[in-house]
Amino acid sequence: xxxxxxxxxxxxxxxxxxxxxxxxxxxxxxxxxxxxxxxxxxxxxxxxxxxxxxxxxxxxxxxxxxxxxxxxxxxxxxxxxxxxxxxxxxxxxxxxxxxxxxxxxxxxxxxxxxxxxxxxxxxxxxxxxxxxxxxxxxxxxxxxxxxxxxxxxxxxxxxxxxxxxxxxxxxxxxxxxxxxxxxxxxxxxxxxxxxxxxxxxxxxxxxxxxxxxxxxxxxxxxxxxxxxxxxxxxxxxxxxxxxxxxxxxxxxxxxxxxxxxxxxxxxxxxxxxxxxxxxxxxxxxxxxxxxxxxxxxxxxxxxxxxxxxxxxxxxxxxxxxxxxxxxxxxxxxxxxxxxxxxxxxxxxxxxxxxxxxxxxxxxxxxxxxxxxxxxxxxxxxxxxxxxxxxxxxxxxxxxxxxxxxxxxxxxxxxxxxxxxxxxxxxxxxxxxxxxxxxxxxxxxxxxxxxxxxxxxxxxxxxxxxxxxxxxxxxxxxxxxxxxxxxxxxxxxxxxxxxxxxxxxxxxxxxxxxxxxxxxxxxxxxx
Amino acid sequence: xxxxxxxxxxxxxxxxxxxxxxxxxxxxxxxxxxxxxxxxxxxxxxxxxxxxxxxxxxxxxxxxxxxxxxxxxxxxxxxxxxxxxxxxxxxxxxxxxxxxxxxxxxxxxxxxxxxxxxxxxxxxxxxxxxxxxxxxxxxxxxxxxxxxxxxxxxxxxxxxxxxxxxxxxxxxxxxxxxxxxxxxxxxxxxxxxxxxxxxxxxx
Numbered sequence: 001x002x003x004x005x006x007x008x009x010x011x012x013x014x015x016x017x018x019x020x021x022x023x024x025x026x027x028x029x030x031x032x033x034x035x036x037x038x039x040x041x042x043x044x045x046x047x048x049x050x051x052x053x054x055x056x057x058x059x060x061x062x063x064x065x066x067x068x069x070x071x072x073x074x075x076x077x078x079x080x081x082x083x084x085x086x087x088x089x090x091x092x093x094x095x096x097x098x099x100x101x102x103x104x105x106x107x108x109x110x111x112x113x114x115x116x117x118x119x120x121x122x123x124x125x126x127x128x129x130x131x132x133x134x135x136x137x138x139x140x141x142x143x144x145x146x147x148x149x150x151x152x153x154x155x156x157x158x159x160x161x162x163x164x165x166x167x168x169x170x171x172x173x174x175x176x177x178x179x180x181x182x183x184x185x186x187x188x189x190x191x192x193x194x195x196x197x198x199x200x201x202x203x204x205x206x207x208x209x210x211x212x213x214x215x216x217x218x219x220x221x222x223x224x225x226x227x228x229x230x231x232x233x234x235x236x237x238x239x240x241x242x243x244x245x246x247x248x249x250x251x252x253x254x255x256x257x258x259x260x261x262x263x264x265x266x267x268x269x270x271x272x273x274x275x276x277x278x279x280x281x282x283x284x285x286x287x288x289x290x291x292x293x294x295x296x297x298x299x300x301x302x303x304x305x306x307x308x309x310x311x312x313x314x315x316x317x318x319x320x321x322x323x324x325x326x327x328x329x330x331x332x333x334x335x336x337x338x339x340x341x342x343x344x345x346x347x348x349x350x351x352x353x354x355x356x357x358x359x360x361x362x363x364x365x366x367x368x369x370x371x372x373x374x375x376x377x378x379x380x381x382x383x384x385x386x387x388x389x390x391x392x393x394x395x396x397x398x399x400x401x402x403x404x405x406x407x408x409x410x411x412x413x414x415x416x417x418x419x420x421x422x423x424x425x426x427x428x429x430x431x432x433x434x435x436x437x438x439x440x441x442x443x444x445x446x447x448x449x450x451x452x453x454x455x456x457x458x459x460x461x462x463x464x465x466x467x468x469x470x471x472x473x474x475x476x477x478x479x480x481x482x483x484x485x486x487x488x489x490x491x492x493x494x495x496x497x498x499x500x501x502x503x504x505x506x507x508x509x510x511x512x513x514x515x516x517x518x519x520x521x522x523x524x525x526x
Numbered sequence: 527x528x529x530x531x532x533x534x535x536x537x538x539x540x541x542x543x544x545x546x547x548x549x550x551x552x553x554x555x556x557x558x559x560x561x562x563x564x565x566x567x568x569x570x571x572x573x574x575x576x577x578x579x580x581x582x583x584x585x586x587x588x589x590x591x592x593x594x595x596x597x598x599x600x601x602x603x604x605x606x607x608x609x610x611x612x613x614x615x616x617x618x619x620x621x622x623x624x625x626x627x628x629x630x631x632x633x634x635x636x637x638x639x640x641x642x643x644x645x646x647x648x649x650x651x652x653x654x655x656x657x658x659x660x661x662x663x664x665x666x667x668x669x670x671x672x673x674x675x676x677x678x679x680x681x682x683x684x685x686x687x688x689x690x691x692x693x694x695x696x697x698x699x700x701x702x703x704x705x706x707x708x709x710x711x712x713x714x715x716x717x718x719x720x721x722x723x724x725x726x727x728x729x
Contacts, residue, residue, distance in 0.1 A: 054714075056698075162724050163725065163726035200712050324712075357708040358698045361696075374615050377697070382707075
């Protein structure tokens with residue numbers, strides 16, 4: 001065991017990384033492997049696999065980010081989840097503890113939405129400053145690192161089909177779908193020092209055996225083992241501070257004892273997920289940057305995307321026991337190819353996603369009651385369940401803003417998460433729900449219950465990449481247009497959402513960004 | 527090894543082919559109630575009186591009365607009846623609904639606002655029952671009639687509180703799960719790798 005590395009508060013040579021999830025955890029390890037010294041500040045606790053329980057509500061209460069947030073705008077969350085707009089994790093490993101494991105690449109057009117879609121009324125669509133070709137080698141590295149099943153990069157065979165997969169797969173083929181896939185970052189066989197999946201079925205409660213990839217037990221311990229990284233859990237970053245020249249010089253944070261500490265930095269990388277990252281930049285306003293750090297464009301906290309989503313359960317003639325086995329069943333990819341004949345831009349995946357009984361009762365019909373609800377729940381064992389994951393168009397008014405008066409336990413203004421779906425989003429989810437119904441009825445489902453979107457687990461776009469400084473917050477490397485040594489390293493740098501679950505792309509971007517930062521530091525550009 | 531090897535379950539043998547073993551189905555019938563019924567029949571056959579059955583039917587009510595020292599038995603009875611009307615599962619005995627409502631009593635003892643919300647909510651519900659059916663809520667005989675009363679209050683903080691808490695109070699009760707064909711925690715049994723994750727045989 002390597003001796004724990006410690007860095008002094010006034011050490012101006014370190015890269016400070018805010019967050020330890022898919023972006024921050026990966027970036028820390030990739031930098032550490034290149035010899036770069038890092039301090040990782042993580043707001044949450046350092047849980048271990050011993051803390052994981054096969055218990056939906058038990059784990060919800062243990063690991064979720066439950067600091068107060070306010071849902072605003074036109075989405076149903078203002079009523080159903082008024083203080084839980086987003087469902088993410090507060091802990092070392094971030095949301096890679098509870099992510100479902102779906103690892104899909106973006107497609108070529110996803111980086112070129114403005115070019116492909118043209119101007120979309122009521123949306124703020126923009127091309128990324130990078131292409132699929134730029135990212136492809138990093139996708140390969142990410143798939144290898146994470147052990148994505150069925151990819152050339154990992155060499156891992158497909159996850160063996162479970163009952164839930166079979167029901168969806170057969171239904172999908174009966175209605176003519178052909179691209180039934182399941183690229184998941186969970187070991188179908190032992191890989192990279194971690195065991196094969198035991199089909200436990202509580203993937204989103206933290207994988208008890210570590211078969212599913214999470215930075216908690218891969219990137220973070222490997223980063224620490226290099227001796228180049230210090231991890232400080234329960235450290236909530238309050239503000240990024242800068243010097244007279246406008247360069248980031250450190251971060252002010254509240255440590256686990258509630259004491260304020262100032263950590264100096266050569267480079268600061270923000271990876272706190274798409275609500276906390278823009279919130280931190282907005283909270284870092286100063287006389288030099290009155291609208292918030294890195295915000296000369298006014299785009300910090302704007303263009304909040306969380307995918308066009310809905311869910312549904314289908315009740316079958318005989319039991320399915322969808323909870324038995326890996327949480328993600330079949331993923332239908334046929335609808336992801338853009339085809340405006342369907343009445344919308346972009347596309348979507350139909351992702352079989354198992355819920356256990358307690359969550360099914362909570363999310364099937366929030367606020368619902370009576371025999372309409374209970375007659376369905378009594379057929380829980382006969383259910384299959386889908387999550388429609390579609391492209392969400394960037395809109396400026398969908399945003400993360402700061403509450404004018406209300407503050408949280410750290411003394412920071414409460415974030416307000418404002419979201420109103422674009423008509424395109426509504427058309428995507430409606431189409432997806434109809435297709436799910438057809439697919440389910442094709443295998444004899446007797447009842448299909450449409451469900452509203454869950455609290456958002458895919459949060460993107462609030463510090464977006466842009467070629468021009470006026471259109472976004474960061475450049476092609478995730479580097480702030482305004483502050484050279486400030487980087488955004490999470491999904492908030494996404495310019496478009498695509499229909500793909502974001503984690504694989506966050507990891508690919510983090511690997512690429514680490515290569516750039518290490519190089520730029522060597523060249524003394526940073 | 528980066529994972530905690532203590533948590534790793536022994537590597538499972540190759541999974542058996544689904545065709546060889548029939549699908550592992552679960553019996554969702556309420557086992558305890560069935561045994562009680564059989565026992566009652568047996569006693570009846572031996573010439574016993576109906577006493578065992580009357581004890582069975584009395585037991586939940588007295589348990590209910592004892593569960594609400596702060597809110598009172600009448601309020602408690604109304605909350606339990608209301609819980610069943612909100613999430614009616616005919617196969618569930620009252621104790622599951624009581625299990626969900628009983629914690630309100632201790633909570634109300636510590637929280638005057640909650641106490642007032644429950645007391646006033648039940649009072650208002652009874653008042654509307656009196657107005658419409660000339661009976662307090664628990665004595666309104668049919669579920670559809672009581673549902674009419676609940677529909678009239680479903681937007682109130684009182685109803686939302688009861689309904690919202692029931693989502694976990696009822697469905698997160700591990701004792702209830704087998705009645706819905708749900709098995710709960712599985713890692714300690716090695717997951718489902720050899721216990722039917724892929725045994726579906728009816729497609």
